[in-house]
Amino acid sequence: MTLVEGILAGKQRAIARLITLVENRPREAVPVLQDLYPHTGKALVIGITGPPGAGKSTLVARLTRRLRQRGKTVGIIAVDPTSPFTGGAILGDRIRMQELATDPGVFIRSMGTRGSLGGLAKATHNVIRILDAAGKDYIFVETVGVGQSEVDIVKTADSTLVVLVPGLGDDIQTIKAGILEIADIFVVNKADRQGADRLVAELEMMLDLSEKEVAWRPPVYTTVATGNQGIDAVLEGIEEHVRHLYQNGQLEARRRERYRAEIMAIVEEEIKARLLGQWSAGSLEELLEEVAARAKDPYAAAREILKPWTGNGKGGS
Amino acid sequence: MTLVEGILAGKQRAIARLITLVENRPREAVPVLQDLYPHTGKALVIGITGPPGAGKSTLVARLTRRLRQRGKTVGIIAVDPTSPFTGGAILGDRIRMQELATDPGVFIRSMGTRGSLGGLAKATHNVIRILDAAGKDYIFVETVGVGQSEVDIVKTADSTLVVLVPGLGDDIQTIKAGILEIADIFVVNKADRQGADRLVAELEMMLDLSEKEVAWRPPVYTTVATGNQGIDAVLEGIEEHVRHLYQNGQLEARRRERYRAEIMAIVEEEIKARLLGQWSAGSLEELLEEVAARAKDPYAAAREILKPWTGNGKGGS
Numbered sequence A, B: 001m002t003l004v005e006g007i008l009a010g011k012q013r014a015i016a017r018l019i020t021l022v023e024n025r026p027r028e029a030v031p032v033l034q035d036l037y038p039h040t041g042k043a044l045v046i047g048i049t050g051p052p053g054a055g056k057s058t059l060v061a062r063l064t065r066r067l068r069q070r071g072k073t074v075g076i077i078a079v080d081p082t083s084p085f086t087g088g089a090i091l092g093d094r095i096r097m098q099e100l101a102t103d104p105g106v107f108i109r110s111m112g113t114r115g116s117l118g119g120l121a122k123a124t125h126n127v128i129r130i131l132d133a134a135g136k137d138y139i140f141v142e143t144v145g146v147g148q149s150e151v152d153i154v155k156t157a158d159s160t161l162v163v164l165v166p167g168l169g170d171d172i173q174t175i176k177a178g179i180l181e182i183a184d185i186f187v188v189n190k191a192d193r194q195g196a197d198r199l200v201a202e203l204e205m206m207l208d209l210s211e212k213e214v215a216w217r218p219p220v221y222t223t224v225a226t227g228n229q230g231i232d233a234v235l236e237g238i239e240e241h242v243r244h245l246y247q248n249g250q251l252e253a254r255r256r257e258r259y260r261a262e263i264m265a266i267v268e269e270e271i272k273a274r275l276l277g278q279w280s281a282g283s284l285e286e287l288l289e290e291v292a293a294r295a296k297d298p299y300a301a302a303r304e305i306l307k308p309w310t311g312n313g314k315g316g317s
Helices: A003-008 A012-024 A026-039 A056-069 A094-101 A117-133 A148-155 A170-182 A196-209 A231-247 A250-278 A281-292 A298-314 B003-008 B012-024 B026-039 B056-069 B094-101 B117-133 B148-155 B170-182 B196-209 B231-247 B250-277 B281-292 B298-310
Strands: A044-049 A074-080 A106-112 A138-143 A159-164 A185-188 A220-222 B044-049 B074-080 B106-112 B138-143 B159-164 B185-188 B220-222
Touching: A003 A012, A003 A026, A003 A117, A012 A026, A012 A106, A012 A117, A026 A117, A026 B298, A044 A056, A044 A148, A044 A231, A056 A074, A056 A094, A056 A138, A056 A159, A056 A231, A074 A117, A094 A106, A106 A117, A117 A138, A117 A250, A138 A148, A159 A231, A185 A196, A185 A231, A196 A220, A220 A231, A231 A250, A250 A298, A250 B250, A250 B281, A250 B298, A281 A298, A281 B250, A298 B026, A298 B250, B003 B012, B003 B026, B003 B117, B012 B026, B012 B106, B012 B117, B026 B117, B044 B056, B044 B148, B044 B231, B056 B074, B056 B094, B056 B138, B056 B159, B056 B231, B074 B117, B094 B106, B106 B117, B117 B138, B117 B250, B138 B148, B159 B231, B185 B196, B185 B231, B196 B220, B220 B231, B231 B250, B250 B298, B281 B298
Parallel strands: A044 A138, A044 A159, A074 A106, A074 A138, A159 A185, A185 A220, B044 B138, B044 B159, B074 B106, B074 B138, B159 B185, B185 B220
Antiparallel strands: none
16 A cells, blocks of 8 residues: 555554655655645644633544544644744643544644744645545644744634633733634633633624624634533534635635645745755855855845846846 | 934934834835945844743843943834734733833834744844844844744844743743753743742753753843842843853854844745746636646646746756
8 A cells, every 4th residue: 555545545654654754854745745635625624723721722622522423534733833943843732632542533743843934834734635635524723823823824724713711811912903813713711710701702892893894703602621511512613614614605715825825835945945055055154254244235145145046037027 | 314324323213214114115125224234233132032921021121221221222122923913013011111112222113923924034133133223232022932933033133031930830841842942041030929949940950951061051040020120130141141152153153043044034035026926916816726626736836836937947956
């Protein structure tokens, strides 16, 4: 059985092997990903974001269990913002997902930002693609929604849940401005805590104040994920949102956005690799030396790096 | 007085005007930035990162006040991770810096990630440059250190403070793996809270366990920023670290890293703009349509976009 066949058959080991290849030697993974591509586009991609400690992983674990009970298969990608430094991905609350780890209908992977933003976005797109080709019905992409890179990733999901909790005080104020633009569904988790009602009321008020003409007003659900409360309602909310997107042709539009982001990530990475390949390490250091000595400014230096390309008449845009 | 002259004279309004230009019409700002470049390289750039709620802004405000008492001028750049969504930058705890806002020796600016990562990194580099040319002795770059993009920014500082607080529980565990690689100095803020001693002990243990051969072991300071406690020690720590870097030639090495990141950001943005400029909106949509229909995979699409560049024989790397 080839790697492609293994993935199309949904084999956990084949999936894991290709993801590792994608992370470590992305160029070698390309032909396999190209072979898988025609078999993709069936999975529903759900973004989950929110501040640290909001209970995102627990919520994902509960949603997954419910989907499994309904006979659906699930992929979970936890994008861990801390690992750029270390290279490996450590998921703090991975332990909460352990109950799912032995289920062959669930594939869980945590991913670190080991390279650049482009690298993470591209790797995440690829892992979504792999899980999609492997036949997963639902793919959750969980991120801590504070960094641009993580947000860029969830923004391209079919449906995005923003998970908040009462009692984070200032933090909610800080993220408030932005969440409206990415949230399709709000979940107030840990709703048994004091302040949950007020948070729900604040969110509803915020929604009231925003544009009236929107076709979809994000619903606000309350959950106690640890206590398994409110999970079904959230699942129904996701389904309803996806149905709405589908009826409006927006599902395709969002996916096109995902393709666009993905293609651009590939383009960027390719450009960077090629440009740096054209400069020997030594001549790049010399250029940096000149910039450090203020003999050349960074724009002039950039222009020099670009010269092989702009010098051939293509640079007139 | 020209804009360049205004900035070199340290005029607040000139600084603000150029930063706005950098943010809104970056291409127009380039000639001014080029003129300023020879006048830069004197400021000390201090990165401040840590989880939300660690008290970074208060710490920066206290450090700034102390530096002002010593006759130093200060620039503060608060990189706000939430604003990509809204376009504007809202600094949740900006209010804590209000006391400084009327001091002509202090310039405060919060910046949002309104565009891409590259855009933010580039804009931040440019604002550092502007404040440097304006004669600021110290420039603080404050970010919430959870996203790759923000971390990339502080990593290029001359000296980076990682601010932690006791009682964040899991969160510290999650960031633990990575902070060693970016921290030059640790600050345990809100040290009057329970658990501060344990956090300090944990950090010291973590430092013990890491490579022994490092030339610089990050010191761990305790502060109560709101109560103005421990601020002088942190300032001394910064000075000591910078002295260490200087003596080892590392100050220049770090700055070269900053130039490298800056130049690459310019190069990437330029290439992307040029490549996309060669595609009409319509033909790009057609390409996306083909990818959506699975008639073409994203790699093949990327290759097509890159063709004007790779087609001229330069692409053989």
